[in-house]
Amino acid sequence: MSPNMILTTYYPALQAFRYEFDMLSHCREAHYDRWCAPCKRMFQNENNLRQHLGSATHCPANIVCPMKGCGRSFISTAALVLHLESGTCASGMTREMVDRLVKKYDKHGVITDPSRLIQGSGTSSPQVTRTWATDRAWNGQAYECYLCHKTFRSLSALNAHLGSPVHGDKLYRCPRGFGGCGIEFRTLSAFCQHVERGQCGVHRFASQLRNVIDGVTKSGRLLTGG
Numbered sequence: 001m002s003p004n005m006i007l008t009t010y011y012p013a014l015q016a017f018r019y020e021f022d023m024l025s026h027c028r029e030a031h032y033d034r035w036c037a038p039c040k041r042m043f044q045n046e047n048n049l050r051q052h053l054g055s056a057t058h059c060p061a062n063i064v065c066p067m068k069g070c071g072r073s074f075i076s077t078a079a080l081v082l083h084l085e086s087g088t089c090a091s092g093m094t095r096e097m098v099d100r101l102v103k104k105y106d107k108h109g110v111i112t113d114p115s116r117l118i119q120g121s122g123t124s125s126p127q128v129t130r131t132w133a134t135d136r137a138w139n140g141q142a143y144e145c146y147l148c149h150k151t152f153r154s155l156s157a158l159n160a161h162l163g164s165p166v167h168g169d170k171l172y173r174c175p176r177g178f179g180g181c182g183i184e185f186r187t188l189s190a191f192c193q194h195v196e197r198g199q200c201g202v203h204r205f206a207s208q209l210r211n212v213i214d215g216v217t218k219s220g221r222l223l224t225g226g
Helices: 003-010 012-016 020-030 046-053 077-086 095-105 155-163 188-197 201-223
Strands: none
Touching: 077 095, 077 188, 077 201, 095 188, 095 201, 188 201
8 A cells, every 4th residue: 555545544634635745745844743754654743753763663673682692682771671571581580680680789769769679689589479360360251360350361361460560569760850750660671761762851861770771781690690
């Protein structure tokens, strides 16, 4: 389907242009704040365009995972941290390990809430309480989360939900002292994404955050035998 057919389907006003060249020129000039010229795509607002431009479509995956045995590449620091938190990295890093290591490097509690973080030295492995569902979670139609009552088709899917940060404490916060907004996050990757989007003044904090991430990955290599 040609660009003009796609655009006129969602934006009927553009049907007034007889030639595709004229229509595309109009989009570039009149809708520059939500028009992606390389993709010939119109977005609903400027924020959606900004997210698109920051996606893998336009950004090279040039951030390499520094953990031993991995080598995967990512388009952003947030994507790298999410990879480590997810437990899919070949190094064996987990979200709990990331949280403990951040606590170690964020000594003054700039981006973390010390009262909520897992206690430990950052290199030790303190006991972590996990919540697991059993067959008793079956409500007659599906497996139900007793915390939020969301339902799942399988017990494994419910346990994956319970093992995710969705019901965890909000350990991280956007630092007001660095021009931030004070919003709290359950994961470091979510906070990194917030910083990268630059939606508040905390984008000025990016270099300090980069130092914390570097410390986490360096310690992570030692912790996982890298």
